[in-house]
Every structure is written in C-alpha cells, then in structure tokens.
Amino acid sequence: MIKFFRKIRQGLLTENKFSKYLLYAIGEIVLVVIGILIALQINNWNETQKNKQQELIILENILQDLKNDKVGLNDIIERRKSKVASAEIMASYYNGVKIKKLSDYYFxxxxxxxWEAHNPRNIAFKELVNSGNVSIIKNADIRNSLLEINASYDELFDVRQHMYDDYTLYLYSPYSEIINYEDGIKVWSNPNIEIELSKEDVLVALKNKAIKNGFTLASFNNNLLKDQLIQILKNVELTITLIEKEIKK
Known part of the structure; x- marks a missing residue:
C-alpha cells in the first residue's frame, strides 16, 4: 500500500504536475489524520468498555456486601430493641417495681x-476507597449513597464506643463484685432453667446507684444506636436498589 502511494507521488512529480501533487499530498495527510482519529476513537471505546466492565465487577461485589450487611443490620436492630426493653425493665426495678421472679432480674x-456489635460488610467499597478509585463508579447517586453509609457508620461507632465506656463504668465493674455472671448467662441462655439464684446479691445490686444509672444510660444509648442502625438500613436498601438498576442497564 505504501509503495502504491509512493508510485503515485513519483508519477505526479515526473509529469511535472506539482499542483496535483500538492493536492494529493494534502489528501494523503488528511487520510493519515483521519486514520489516527479513528484509531484513537477505537482505543477510547475499548478503554471505556474495559472501565465499564471493571465498574460492573466492583458494583456486583459491593452489592453482595450490602446484601450481607442488610441481614446483619436487621439482626442487630432487633437485638438493640431487646436490650432497650430489658434496660427499661431493669431501671423500673430500681424505681420500686417489684421483682416477681429472681430469674427475670438475672435474665x-x-x-x-x-455485648453485641455489628460491623459492616463493606470490604469491596473500602478497597475502592483505599485505592483512590471511587470515581470509577460513574453513577453519582450510588457513589454518594455509599459514602453516606460509611460516614453514618463512623458516627455509630463513636456512640457505640461511648456506650461501652458507660457499660464498663456503671455496669461491668459494679456487677463483677456483686453477682455471679455464670448464673446470669445460664438464665439468659435458657430462661426456663431451674437453678438456685442469690436473692441477697440482687438486694445488694438494687442498692447500687451506679448500676441504676447504668441501666438508664443503657436504655438511652441502645435506643440511639437502634435509630442510627435503622437509618443506615434504609440507606443500604436504597443503595441496593440503585446498584441493581445500574447493573441491569
């Protein structure tokens, strides 16, 4: 092909047809430029397809993490509700409500x-953040929603750590010197179990103001965590829907 064009150029020069040669040369340059542009366009298209394929793989991994996270969130929300209910019952004992059965107090x-804590299954998105490639997710709604979930978890972890500090100060430390933890675990694991429980230990615990305050704080903080978890769950469900729509495009 190159020899063919070279012969044409030589023929035009030999025939002393400079104007035609000039036009031909310009045309040849135009063809070369067009060829380069087409090659660049093909290369860009290939690169776009490659990035799109990589984005889909990442979105599918994130989607799976979110679905796993949704299961864990539903479980921990129910556990937080249970803890709020138990903390309120315990606080009522310290406010004069009669304990009908010792096993109720122990339970x-x-x-x-x-202690129960939920940690998000966000491995794929964390890897993306750490690599600095969050921009590979082109859908801004998905990207922003994932970042919002991450930020919400950071806030939740702060509250959870504060609650753990309260537990240690107002509940774990005082109770460790008063009541047999083993008995409590047995009753909690099997509420219908028949074992001898210490009424004297319970009476001592009921006089401890730190423990009373501990259950008041436990009710408040577990309720706060529950509300935060519910909001995170809503964001997770929304993001799942957005990603599923994006993958189907």
Whole structure:
C-alpha cells in the first residue's frame, strides 16, 4: 500500500504536475489524520468498555456486601430493641417495681450486659476507597449513597464506643463484685432453667446507684444506636436498589 502511494507521488512529480501533487499530498495527510482519529476513537471505546466492565465487577461485589450487611443490620436492630426493653425493665426495678421472679432480674441484666456489635460488610467499597478509585463508579447517586453509609457508620461507632465506656463504668465493674455472671448467662441462655439464684446479691445490686444509672444510660444509648442502625438500613436498601438498576442497564 505504501509503495502504491509512493508510485503515485513519483508519477505526479515526473509529469511535472506539482499542483496535483500538492493536492494529493494534502489528501494523503488528511487520510493519515483521519486514520489516527479513528484509531484513537477505537482505543477510547475499548478503554471505556474495559472501565465499564471493571465498574460492573466492583458494583456486583459491593452489592453482595450490602446484601450481607442488610441481614446483619436487621439482626442487630432487633437485638438493640431487646436490650432497650430489658434496660427499661431493669431501671423500673430500681424505681420500686417489684421483682416477681429472681430469674427475670438475672435474665434482663445479662441481656443488657451481653455485648453485641455489628460491623459492616463493606470490604469491596473500602478497597475502592483505599485505592483512590471511587470515581470509577460513574453513577453519582450510588457513589454518594455509599459514602453516606460509611460516614453514618463512623458516627455509630463513636456512640457505640461511648456506650461501652458507660457499660464498663456503671455496669461491668459494679456487677463483677456483686453477682455471679455464670448464673446470669445460664438464665439468659435458657430462661426456663431451674437453678438456685442469690436473692441477697440482687438486694445488694438494687442498692447500687451506679448500676441504676447504668441501666438508664443503657436504655438511652441502645435506643440511639437502634435509630442510627435503622437509618443506615434504609440507606443500604436504597443503595441496593440503585446498584441493581445500574447493573441491569
């Protein structure tokens, strides 16, 4: 092909047809430029397809993480509700409500003190953030929603740490010197179990103002965490819907 064009140029020069040669040369340059532009366009298209494929893989991984996270969120929300209910019952004992069964006291204080925490399944998105490639997600709504979920978890972790500090100060430390934890765990694991429980220990615990304050704080903080978790769950469900729509495009 190159020899063919070269012969044409040589023929035009030999025939002393400079104007035609000039036009031909310009045309040849135009063809070369067009060829380069087409090549660049193809290259850009290939790169776009490659990035799109990579984005889809990332979105599918994030989607799976979010679905797993949704299951965990539903579970911990129910557990927070249970802890709020138990903390309110425990606080009522310290406000004069009569304890009908010793096992009730043991069950509810163990239910509150048993530490449970939910950690998000956001491995794929964290890797994306750490690599600095968040911009590969082109859908701004998805990107912003994922960042919002991350920020919400950071806020939740702060509250959770504060609650753990309260637990340690007002509940774990005082109770460790008064009541047998093993008995509480047995009753919590099986509320219908028949074991001998110490009424004397309960009476001592009922006189402890730190413990009373601990259950008041436990009710407040578990309720706060529950509300934060519900909001995160809503954002997770919304993001799942957005990603599923994006993948189907």
């Amino acid at each position: 509810h204080w163990t239910n509150v003190l048993y």
